[in-house]
Amino acid sequence: MIRIGVDAMGGDYAPKEQVEGAMLAIKMIPDIEINLFGDEIEIRKYLTNEERIHIIQSGYVIPMGEKNPIKTIKEHPESSMAMALSSLRKDENDAVVSSGATQALISGAHILVRRMRGFKRTAIAPVLPSVSGKPTILLDSGANLEIRPEHMLQQAYFACVYAREVLGREKPVVGLINIGTEEGKGRELDKEVFQLFKETPLFDFYGNVEPKMVLNPPCDILISDGFTANIVMKTIEGTAKGMGDILKKELKASFLGKIGAMLAMKNLKNFKKAISAEEIGGALIYGLYRPVIKAQGASKAYGFYNGIRQAATIVRNEVFPKVERYLSENKDESNEE
Amino acid sequence: MIRIGVDAMGGDYAPKEQVEGAMLAIKMIPDIEINLFGDEIEIRKYLTNEERIHIIQSGYVIPMGEKNPIKTIKEHPESSMAMALSSLRKDENDAVVSSGATQALISGAHILVRRMRGFKRTAIAPVLPSVSGKPTILLDSGANLEIRPEHMLQQAYFACVYAREVLGREKPVVGLINIGTEEGKGRELDKEVFQLFKETPLFDFYGNVEPKMVLNPPCDILISDGFTANIVMKTIEGTAKGMGDILKKELKASFLGKIGAMLAMKNLKNFKKAISAEEIGGALIYGLYRPVIKAQGASKAYGFYNGIRQAATIVRNEVFPKVERYLSENKDESNEE
Numbered sequence: 001m002i003r004i005g006v007d008a009m010g011g012d013y014a015p016k017e018q019v020e021g022a023m024l025a026i027k028m029i030p031d032i033e034i035n036l037f038g039d040e041i042e043i044r045k046y047l048t049n050e051e052r053i054h055i056i057q058s059g060y061v062i063p064m065g066e067k068n069p070i071k072t073i074k075e076h077p078e079s080s081m082a083m084a085l086s087s088l089r090k091d092e093n094d095a096v097v098s099s100g101a102t103q104a105l106i107s108g109a110h111i112l113v114r115r116m117r118g119f120k121r122t123a124i125a126p127v128l129p130s131v132s133g134k135p136t137i138l139l140d141s142g143a144n145l146e147i148r149p150e151h152m153l154q155q156a157y158f159a160c161v162y163a164r165e166v167l168g169r170e171k172p173v174v175g176l177i178n179i180g181t182e183e184g185k186g187r188e189l190d191k192e193v194f195q196l197f198k199e200t201p202l203f204d205f206y207g208n209v210e211p212k213m214v215l216n217p218p219c220d221i222l223i224s225d226g227f228t229a230n231i232v233m234k235t236i237e238g239t240a241k242g243m244g245d246i247l248k249k250e251l252k253a254s255f256l257g258k259i260g261a262m263l264a265m266k267n268l269k270n271f272k273k274a275i276s277a278e279e280i281g282g283a284l285i286y287g288l289y290r291p292v293i294k295a296q297g298a299s300k301a302y303g304f305y306n307g308i309r310q311a312a313t314i315v316r317n318e319v320f321p322k323v324e325r326y327l328s329e330n331k332d333e334s335n336e337e
Numbered sequence: 338m339i340r341i342g343v344d345a346m347g348g349d350y351a352p353k354e355q356v357e358g359a360m361l362a363i364k365m366i367p368d369i370e371i372n373l374f375g376d377e378i379e380i381r382k383y384l385t386n387e388e389r390i391h392i393i394q395s396g397y398v399i400p401m402g403e404k405n406p407i408k409t410i411k412e413h414p415e416s417s418m419a420m421a422l423s424s425l426r427k428d429e430n431d432a433v434v435s436s437g438a439t440q441a442l443i444s445g446a447h448i449l450v451r452r453m454r455g456f457k458r459t460a461i462a463p464v465l466p467s468v469s470g471k472p473t474i475l476l477d478s479g480a481n482l483e484i485r486p487e488h489m490l491q492q493a494y495f496a497c498v499y500a501r502e503v504l505g506r507e508k509p510v511v512g513l514i515n516i517g518t519e520e521g522k523g524r525e526l527d528k529e530v531f532q533l534f535k536e537t538p539l540f541d542f543y544g545n546v547e548p549k550m551v552l553n554p555p556c557d558i559l560i561s562d563g564f565t566a567n568i569v570m571k572t573i574e575g576t577a578k579g580m581g582d583i584l585k586k587e588l589k590a591s592f593l594g595k596i597g598a599m600l601a602m603k604n605l606k607n608f609k610k611a612i613s614a615e616e617i618g619g620a621l622i623y624g625l626y627r628p629v630i631k632a633q634g635a636s637k638a639y640g641f642y643n644g645i646r647q648a649a650t651i652v653r654n655e656v657f658p659k660v661e662r663y664l665s666e667n668k669d670e671s672n673e674e
Contacts, residue, residue, distance in 0.1 A: 067519075131582045142516055145524050179479055179567040182404075187482050187564055211572040215579025227524055230516040231565055232572050235548040239576035242552025245468045247584075250604040260601025267587040267594035 001033045001052075002315045004308055005093035008038030009061040009080040010100020012298045015039070018099065019046040021304030025312075026052050028305070032312050035093055037080040058083050062104045064297060069104035074111065081105060085112040088290045095311035097282065099295035099304060106143060106285065106294075114289045116320065118327035121151040122287035123226070124294065125159060126233060131216040137163060139223040141283060142230035149192045152223055153200060158286045158323050159221040160203045165317035166310065167220070175209035175219035177228060183207065189225060211235075282307035284314070291320060338370045338389075339652045341645055342430035345375030346398040346417040347437020349635045352376070355436065356383040358641030362649075363389050365642070369649050372430055374417040395420050399441045401634060406441035410448065418442060422449040425627045432648035434619065436632035436641060443480065443622065443631075451626045453657065455664035458488040459624035460563070461631065462496060463570060468553040474500060476560040478620060479567035486529045489560055490537060495623045495660050496558040497540045502654035503647065504557070512546035512556035514565060520544065526562060548572075619644040621651070628657060 006022050008015040015038050022034045026049070033052040036043055040055050047053065059078035066072050073082055081100045085108045087093045098105050106124065115122065123140035130136050137159045144151065156174045163172035176193055178186045183194060185208055197205040206219040211232055214222070224232070251261040261268065282295035291314045295307035314320070343359050345352040352375050359371045363386070370389040373380055377392050384390070396415035403409050410419055418437045422445045424430045433450075435442050443461065452459065460477035467473055474496045481488065493511045500509035513530055515523045520531060522545055534542040543556040548569055551559070561569070588598040598605065619632035628651045632644035651657070 129583075131579050131586075145516075177568065179482075179564060179571070210575075211568055212575040212578070214572050214575035216575070216582070227516060228565065228568055231514065231548055231568055234516070235551055235569050235572035236576045238547075238549040238551035238553075239573045240580060241549070242468050243577060243580055245553070246466075249468075250607050251601055253607070254604060257601045257604035260597040260599070260604070262597070263600065264588055264594045264597025267591060267597070270587050270590070 002031055002095070002312050003035065003093045004032055004311050005035045005037065005084040005087045005096040006308070007081045007084040007096065007098035007100050008036040008043055009058065010064075010098045010105075010297075011295070011304070012064060012099075013300065014061075014099070015042050016046050017299055017301045018304050019043055020301035021299070021308060022053060023047070023049055024301055024305040025308040029309060029312050031316070032308070034308070035084075035087065037084045037087075039080075056083065056087075062101055064101050066101045066104050069101055070107040070111075073104050073108040082108055082112060085109055085292065088113045088288075088292070093290075094315045095291040095293065097293045097295055097304070097307045097311050099282075099297050099299040099307070102294060102297070105292070109285050109288055109292045113292060116287050116289055116324055116327065119158075119287035119323075120154060121147060122285055123155045123158075124283050124285055125155075125162070126283035128222070128233070128236065129215065134169075134220075135167065136214075136217055136219070137167075137221045138229055138233055139221065140226045140229055140286075141233055142226045143285075144226040146227075147189075147225045149189070149196045152193055152225075153196055153202070154327075155286055156197065156221060156223050157202050157326065159223070161322050161326075162284065162314070162319055163220045165319045165322070166313045169220045171204060172221060173204045173206050173219040174221045174223060175206040175217055177211060177222050177224035177232060178208035179210065181208050181210060193223075282310060284310070289320075291315065339368055339432070339649050340370055340372065340430045341648050342372045342374065342421040342424045342433040343645065344418045344421040344433065344435035344437050345373040345380055346395065347401075347435045347442075347634075348632070348641070349401060349436075350637065351398075351436070352379050353383050354636055354638045355641050356380055357638035358636070358645065359390060360384070360386055361638055361642040362645040366646060366649050368653070369645070371645070372421075372424065374421040374424075376417075393420065393424075399437055401438050403438045403441050406438055407444040407448075410441050410445040419445055419449060422446055422629065425450045425625075425629070430627075431652045432628040432630065434630045434632055434641070434644045434648050436619075436634055436636040436644070439631060439634070442629070446622050446625055446629045450629060453624050453626055453661055453664065456495075456624035456660075457491060458484060459622055460492045460495075461620050461622055462492075462499070463620035465559070465570070465573065466552065471506075471557075472504065473551075473554055473556070474504075474558045475566055475570060476558065477563045477566055477623075478570055479563045480622075481563040483564075484526075484562045486526065486533045489530050489562075490533055490539070491664075492623055493534065493558060493560050494539050494663065496560070498659050498663075499621065499651070499656050500557045502656045502659070503650045506557045508541060509558060510541045510543050510556040511558045511560060512543040512554055514548060514559050514561035514569060515545035516547065518545050518547060530560075619647060621647070626657075628652065 058080040127135040160172040163169040251257040282293040395417035464472040497509040500506040619630040
């Protein structure tokens with residue numbers, strides 16, 4: 001049995017959507033059991049079935065808009081989030097899923113979950129929707145604002161193992177986010193990464209990819225430093241939101257537009273679904289001892305279920321042991337702490 | 338009369354759309370005259386009216402996909418682009434508009450047009466569409482990959498004068514593109530810029546703006562280093578294109594979707610227009626002695642006309658002299674070449 005720890009109290013609609021997502025996961029995935037961390041009375045309001053689900057009482061909920069996440073997570077080991085994270089260290093769970101406050105989760109993971117041996121910079125890897133329907137892994141979504149090429153090499157390798165084992169890509173290809181496609185474009189960092197990736201035998205390197213292709217990239221993994229990749233992710237979000245608003249305004253502006261929108265309702269909904277993070281699952285933190293998945297704060301049951309499914313697949317297909325094995329066999333390359 | 342130099346041969350659909358755009362501008366804007374640089378025989382094919390339009394024969398066209406733009410522009414002073422740019426130095430025009438190869442135009446502007454006295458780093462400022470319909474100025478779209486806070490202050494001030502004089506914003510507000518809204522977020526550069534902008538009496542500083550708000554920002558001007566802003570611009574482009582493709586696919590996927598799309602055709606077209614650069618005009622190069630406008634390579638007549646209109650407004654409202662006056666009165670602040 002794969003044991004998934006769930007922070008039932010984190011998220012805009014917690015614990016309802018988290019508990020319902022967990023029950024959906026139990027129904028759909030036969031080889032998992034779920035440990036729900038949270039307030040038992042609150043959780044039981046939404047629990048209709050206890051098969052392979054256990055509740056562990058917690059004493060605090062980290063607020064979603066927490067201004068001082070590091071302090072808060074340190075001061076509240078009894079919070080549902082801290083307890084879920086600590087359960088990894090105690091070998092009580094194989095993975096953790098939370099849609100709680102992002103910074104608190106990342107800080108908490110650093111403090112409470114030990115790092116994978118030899119992995120230099122933990123990273124957060126969300127997945128992006130794409131025109132083809134095949135999601136793209138984005139690295140790194142904000143953990144490392146200033147970073148060295150060797151660290152990005154480790155992260156890209158991790159993403160390749162993930163893409164192969166979880167997304168089913170046979171020969172994952174890595175692309176470097178840049179302002180032009182030609183070799184030699186970009187900042188010093190980008191030029192160094194280009195050289196390093198070009199020479200590595202670890203994975204296929206496509207070269208530079210401009211964000212003009214961000215929803216239709218010629219690769220499985222898009223990588224940059226944490227600042228840039230976070231900017232890319234938030235620009236996609238902002239553009240999708242803005243375009244949605246403009247489209248809505250336009251369709252409402254005339255009678256024919258309204259009729260047309262009504263007829264195409266189902267398609268417009270599918271459109272929204274295709275560009276929504278809900279469908280795709282959460283962001284994975286790379287470089288810890290065991291997987292921690294950050295599901296969207298606004299996750300509904302289905303989105304949260306997808307995060308659990310993702311966690312189970314990572315464990316089942318041994319993504320972390322495979323990366324760890326590579327790191328222990330290639331200690332010389334990781335020459336700096 | 339405001340004299341606009343037009344590179345009639347640069348652009349994906351040159352010279353047809355450029356010449357037609359120029360004629361539209363002559364018709365709509367009474368106080369301009371236009372000097373068309375290009376092949377007279379080609380230009381005359383599309384010229385239906387010679388009122389206030391003059392043709393200056395050029396001997397070469399810089400190709401759109403030019404791989405070595407700096408070399409090419411240097412080697413071809415007889416090209417339509419180089420001749421148009423040189424006309425500024427010779428005081429034969431008050432502004433230049435071109436939809437030719439971007440890098441060639443920027444390099445050419447640096448080589449052939451002298452800089453504004455005291456302006457440290459030229460910048461390229463495109464405008465972004467927005468949900469409200471009021472365009473946002475984006476700085477800098479790729480001229481300065483690594484830059485200092487003082488240079489960004491000058492660029493932001495320039496943008497404020499532009500926003501006031503050309504876009505009619507009474508009290509323009511500047512926002513710093515960042516990965517979080519709180520003070521102290523981002524890289525070292527971002528923290529330094531935040532402090533500098535917070536203390537400046539030159540303009541209103543909103544603070545950090547996440548690109549989640551990129552199409553609906555709480556400010557008139559969004560600024561970052563050239564790498565980041567270029568990534569933002571291209572991510573918007575990629576997301577808009579990708580979302581358009583997904584929407585099209587979805588609407589074609591069912592009979593009702595197709596009917597709905599047909600009925601809402603006009604609205605969907607307006608939607609496309611709202612997010613298109615055509616409507617808004619070109620990118621302005623900041624910090625030269627006189628304005629050079631880069632219209633989109635794919636400009637049609639209307640988009641190119643908008644570029645000419647923008648150039649005329651900049652000259653009419655004395656944007657450049659106003660910035661120059663500020664720079665000459667504040668020489669102490671510009672303490673480094």
